[in-house]
Amino acid sequence: MPSQTLRRLAGATALMSGAVALAFSVNANAAGLIDSPKALNIYSSLLSESIAQAAPNDQAPRLAARGFMQQLEAKLKEPAEGKTSFVDYPPRANAELLRIIAVVPPKGSEHLPIPVCAEQNNKVLGTWNITAKGDVLPAAWSGSMVSAAPNSSACKDFIMASRAEITRLAQSNQPAQPPPVSEQPKPPMKQASSAAGSPAL
Known part of the structure; x- marks a missing residue:
């Protein structure tokens, strides 16, 4: 030839x-976080450390982080069709317990970061974004850091603002990472827990 x-x-x-x-x-x-064993290994250690640093006075912050991550990964394996969902750990937490809440992007938008908020004693302890690569990055938040009422969630405004931003990005099919949440949203109506996984905030 x-x-x-x-x-x-x-x-x-x-x-x-x-x-x-x-x-x-x-x-x-x-692809999303759940699709990469390497990313799962990275985020699990980073988030556990972040939670432990944010809640130094809690008796078992790493145990709480582990329980939260188990529920998060189960939710990521079966994302909701066409809407965001939530992970709220532990269930029926009181104000004294370390509570961790996340917004899970809908099916088809698994590449978007997962916003996470930790609270205890009616105060926000930390906010983060978990990327599809497993990075756990601080999420900028200038909104409310305390509960509006003793029986409400301190993370409520952050979670609702994050859900609105993820919904916007999912509907516009944006491949880019969402920017950090920085604007304080209008107080949404109080939600009750439902089978769909919405937390009582």
Whole structure:
């Protein structure tokens, strides 16, 4: 076979390889946290440490983080169709217990970060975004940091603002990471727990 023909074949093969790699990269970027064992390992240690640092006076913050992550991963395996869902751990927490709440993006938007808020004694202890790569990044929040009432959640405003932002991004099918939540939302109506997983905030 002439050398010129060989060179053309080699060039065509390289072009096809590049196209396949690009397509794979796009699909990989659309994957979520639950799709990567490496990302799961990264986030589990980072979130556990973040919770422990945010709640130094709690007796077992790492145990609470572990229980939360078990529920989160179960929810990530079966994301809700067309709407966000919540993880609220532990169930029926009182103000004295370390409570961790997250907003789970809907099916098809698994690549979006997962907002997480921890609270105790009617105060927000910390807010984070868990990325699809497993990074646990502080989430900027300038809204309310305390409960509006003794029996309400201190994380309520952050969680509701995060849910609104994720819903907006999911509906517009944006592939980019959402910006940190920085605006204080209008107080939403109080919600009761439901089978759909909405927390009582």
